[in-house]
Amino acid sequence: QKEVEQNSGPLSVPEGAIASLNCTYSDRVSQSFFWYRQYSGKSPELIMSIYSNGDKEDGRFTAQLNKASQYVSLLIRDSQPSDSATYLCAVNRDNYGQNFVFGPGTRLSVLP
Amino acid sequence: EAGVTQFPSHSVIEKGQTVTLRCDPISGHDNLYWYRRVMGKEIKFLLHFVKESKQDESGMPNNRFLAERTGGTYSTLKVQPAELEDSGVYFCASSHEQGAEKLFFGSGTQLSVL
Numbered sequence: 001q002k003e004v005e006q007n008s009g010p011l012s013v014p015e016g017a018i019a020s021l022n023c024t025y026s027d028r029v030s031q032s033f034f035w036y037r038q039y040s041g042k043s044p045e046l047i048m049s050i051y052s053n054g055d056k057e058d059g060r061f062t063a064q065l066n067k068a069s070q071y072v073s074l075l076i077r078d079s080q081p082s083d084s085a086t087y088l089c090a091v092n093r094d095n096y097g098q099n100f101v102f103g104p105g106t107r108l109s110v111l112p
Numbered sequence: 113e114a115g116v117t118q119f120p121s122h123s124v125i126e127k128g129q130t131v132t133l134r135c136d137p138i139s140g141h142d143n144l145y146w147y148r149r150v151m152g153k154e155i156k157f158l159l160h161f162v163k164e165s166k167q168d169e170s171g172m173p174n175n176r177f178l179a180e181r182t183g184g185t186y187s188t189l190k191v192q193p194a195e196l197e198d199s200g201v202y203f204c205a206s207s208h209e210q211g212a213e214k215l216f217f218g219s220g221t222q223l224s225v226l
Contacts, residue, residue: 043217102155
């Protein structure tokens with residue numbers, strides 16, 4: 001079993017819809033969770049972080065964490081074509097250092 | 113403020129040759145990381161510098177890989193001799209503090225070993 005799993009996609013949603021990206025992780029001691037967005041040929045860019053169970057909202061983005069189920073998700077409301085990218089889920093076992101474990105990424109395509 | 117820069121952006125070499133990748137972190141960032149993504153796989157951690165010291169090199173795949181950060185500024189990652197399975201994208205990232213939200217990535221070096 002991989003440490004961090006994501007559906008590779010592509011996930012296609014129409015413009016204006018809600019895109020839902022999912023991630024599961026295997027290490028129960030994981031403490032912090034991140035979503036990175038990566039456009040083709042560009043560097044990963046942090047868009048959301050979450051540390052405790054529940055929802056965290058930032059603009060059109062909502063991260064959801066359920067540690068009991070070892071599940072973290074990212075919702076993108078009012079999806080725009082500019083949201084089309086690969087979304088990487090990253091898990092860190094502690095808050096010191098960035099020995100992240102990344103998932104393979106989900107490719108999102110928002111159709112105009 | 114300049115971001116994390118990596119050079120070269122692409123490198124194509126033959127098996128058995130040597131390649132050196134360079135990373136210039138954001139000025140003042142003590143923490144520097146190397147990650148890589150091989151074809152079809154996830155991004156994996158290679159090592160972490162704090163200034164010029166290797167804090168964690170548990171992700172380095174074997175002794176063909178050598179990372180240095182002389183003077184605690186830029187870092188190099190040398191692969192010698194390169195093998196086919198070394199092909200992938202090598203990312204560098206830096207942070208000022210060890211808080212994960214402050215990690216900035218470079219755009220990577222695409223390495224192709226033929």
